[in-house]
Amino acid sequence: MLSKSPALSIIASLCFFWFLINFTFPSSCSSLETNATDYEALMAFKSHLLLQENSILATNWTSTAHFCSWFGVKCLNQRVISLQLSGLALQGQLSSDIANMSHLVEIDLSSNDLGGALTSELGFLQRLRILNVTKNSLQGRIPANLSRCAELQQLDLSYNFIAGSIPEELGRLSNLRHLAVDHNNLTGRIPASLGNFSKLEYFYLHENDLDGEIPVELGKLASVTVMALRGNNHTGSIPDSIFNISTMQVMDLSINGLSGRLPDSLGSRLSSLENLFLDSNRITGRIPAFLSNASKLTHLFLTENDLSGNIPNEFGELQNLEWFEFEYNQISGGIPYSLFNITSLEILKTRHNYLNGDLPHDLGNWLPNLREIFLSHNQFSGEIPPSICNATKLTSLEASNNSFNGPVPMMLGNLVELEHLNLQVNLLVNNPLSTRLDFFGSLVNCRNLEYLVLDSNPLNGIIPDSVGNLSSNLKVFTAISCKLKGGIPHSIGNLSSLNFLGLSNNNLQGKVPSSFSGLQNLERIYLTGNKLEGTIPAEFCSIQVLGILHLGENSFSGSMPLCFQNLTELREISLAANILNSTVPLGFWDLVKVEGVNLSRNQLHGPLPVELGNLKAVNIMDLSSNDSRVKFQTR
Template sequence: MLSILALDDNILQGGIPPEIGLLFRLQELWLYKNSFTGSIPATKTNCSNLHILQLGNNKLTGNIPDGIGSLSMLSILALHDNVLQGGIPNEIGHLFRLQVLYLYNNSFTGNIPATITNCSNFQVLNLGFNNLVGKIPDGIGSLMPHLGVLVLKNNHIHGNILSIPPTVRWLDLGGNNFGGKLPSLTNSSSLIDLDLSNNYFVGSLHNLLCSNGVKKTKYFNLGYNQLSGVILECWEKWSSLVLLWLNHNYLSGEIPRTLGSVPLLQFLAIRENKISGGLPSSLLNLSYLKVLDLGRNNLARIIPPSIGIKLTMLKILKLRSNNFYGNTPDQLCYLSQVQVLDLADNNLSGNIPRCFNNFSVLSGIETNLEVQLSFYLDDGSITVSNSLVMKGQEATYRSFLGLVMLLDLSSNKFSGQIPSELTTLHKLKSLNLSRNQLTGEIPNKIGDMKSLESLDLSVNNLSGELPMSLSELNFLGTFNVSYNNLIGRVPTGTQIQSFNESSFFGNKLCGAPLTNDCVHVDKPDTTSDQKEDGGSHKVDWGLIISILLGFITGFWVIVVSLMLNRSWRITYFRLFRKLIKV
């Protein structure tokens, strides 16, 4: 008799035949990763010997069938990634042997049934990405001594979390309505991944941050809560931490010095808080750091030059909307792997470093890129997202974050010319130098930046004409050169003419897409004047020769006559003497 039916990872479609319910000795049914539609046949509950029922990654609809509790031998029930709805039936609590329950990525509603705590053999419980409400049933941890993974992410569950069971390795409660103070950890905790983001937790970080149960934790996300107070100096306990989010809270004080004692940290996001002071020198010990996001705080002082020398693995550096001042250190040019450099909205001054052409990823020298920005932990890879300002709008990038190429120096006090070296950044997709004090002309080779999708040079003191090479930028979706001192004709190109007039305001430009046409000035033509005056500007050699010949002929006629005729000679000399006396 058939005990295992495995048809997973095919392109099967249609409904699941109810005749499967006749396979009374069936122990394992694997139908995941197909395109099955319709509801789960009620006859499946006849397969009382089933140990594994895997129907995930299909297009199944309807409810979990009544009588699911009769499958008392089930150890794995996987219905994830479908379009199932309705409530989670109380009969789930009759599956005493159940170890793994996957119901995530559906449309289940209602409360988590209290009977679920009867499943004392649970190891993995994943109900994330549904529309569940209410509170977590009492005893979901204490009555499940083997529970290692609990995922309730992106539901509408509320209540307080007092403690985290010591057996749980992966706890994800993000995207719910939990509140109150942060839970505490026991010293025997085996927690590796902890996500409490996008909730309403308040108060201090102390309960979690300074616990002795965090030595194994690699993933820690408290972003988008209402936490306050200072970030305590307890980070030496977090010796395994790889990814840390504290963003979008009300945290204050300075960046703790001991944060530099987390040797394996690769991702650090503390943006949108009230952090003040400067960047501690200990932060430069984080040599594996790939993402450093400290934007939208109250940080000040200069940008430490050593960032470029010590943190050479950085891919994303975001310091926007702070109070950093002084020159941008040339040492930043050692960040050859950087893909996003966002220093916008500070008080930085001086020239834009010419050595930015050392960015090997942005210039296209380094081509081995990941589409997603992923970090590898023991339980698999984590794909991160980040909020970036591109094309004048802020958006969260996840699926293609590894391909985003951005340089934003806007809203500072940079002066001098735009370095021509920037035009060698052939893979750059967004360049924003707006709202500075830049002068001189736009580099002629800006058309070499073929990948540009967004270019903003507005509100500067740029002069001269728009380079003709701008017409070669075929992927531009955003373009702005308004409020400069530019003159002349707008270059003709497929993209340039598609932009609104506002992209060119505040200059002396003309031609499409502007309504004012360029005035054509003809050069004066002097050839016709020369024809009209008979060529009076030319030398008339015939006239000159005639005058000379007449003079010579007259001279010799008089001289010869005086020599041959004596009476003429005497008369001439008498007349000459009278003229002298007079």
């Protein structure tokens, strides 16, 4: 047997030792420890979850496979760098052991149902760039320790129940580009230190309970494109500094308690601004004309403030404007004609101001994209321009509570997308060359029409038979106090989707057509104050959903229908001031949902039964001016 030399023995021993290190163990002792740490951290994370037996983590996160191949886990050099477990309906709590995966770059646990509080140990993840836990049920406070995650670029904690104040220490996150803590229960002031986010692009603090003034320091957010502070309790003036951020595309400060005037220079430096939401505050003064320099502006919301003065003529230069609303202010003067030359305009809302004057005669010729126009509760006068009928994409036209006069435009049928037409409380009349309301014939083409409201206009015409050819989607038709005459057309029974019919206070004559039996979705009927006659049709009783029936101040005669007892959803009924001559059907007193009854000023007679006490929901009942011999009597 050959003997080994000492040198060869030493070499052989060294080779064997090298083999043990490289093949029996991982590449180093420290690697062994950290790999094990990642594995243990993942198992600890899993142990804090409430998992169903067949859930992906219960079946996939097992020792039969290396953890780097587990669902939602990504590794680099066998170290966990990413945990992506979004939208798995995970329940339980976020384990503090997650911070032991020291190489983590991304944590995405969004759209689950995790509870508990964010662990302060997250601050030990020095490589972390993305932390996304939006749409969970997390509580507690934002850990100040997160400020130690120096590489953090995205912090998304939105849609949780996180409370307390925003830690001032977060301002140290110099690499942060995306901050979203919206839709939580955060309180206190916005720390001025958040103005240190020099790289921040998205700033979402909306829908919390934050208060105090908006810090002037936020004007230093030189890279921000979206700033959303909506739905908080911020007060004081808006700092001029934030109107100098040239990168700003969306600014939403709506639904706060902000006050003061807007700076005259507003818009001069907002060259990128596309959306400006300042609605539901207490802002005063005039709308700055300089805002017209924000040439990319598409959405401008100024509703529910205390703004006054005129709409600047320069706003016609906003050629990308799509949505402009300034309702519930004190704006006066006319709408600049130049505003109606913005071909991109889709929605214009001006309600509840002091606007006046005529609308331009060519209003609809340059608005090919107009979908909604709301002009109600102003002081407009003159005719509704027939050219409005050229805005063929219009779905809502509301011009109520003004002083518009002249005939209702005859070509409304060109608005084939129209869903909502409200012209009530004006001085509109019918075509003087016709006794019938001929514009109904045109409205037949509006196959999507759902709301037709014409109340309080001196139309002075006859409802044509074409009313029955209106949209099968029509839900509301009211023409109260319109000096209507003639009868109610039998064709009205074709409006099978109708749930509100209001024709009170007119001069309608004749009988109620039996076709009402076709109105099976009708919940409210108002026919008070006409000259209708005959017996009350039993067809009303077939409308099972009927809740309000007002037939007072007509000339209905005969008996109260016995079938009224079938109207089990009835809440209000008025038959007052007719010439009804009968007893009240006994079953009527079993309508337990009735809250208001007016049978006064008829010739009703007979005893009032003790069953009247069944009407426990009644708060108003008037049976006066009937047979004086009426008295209570048992069955």
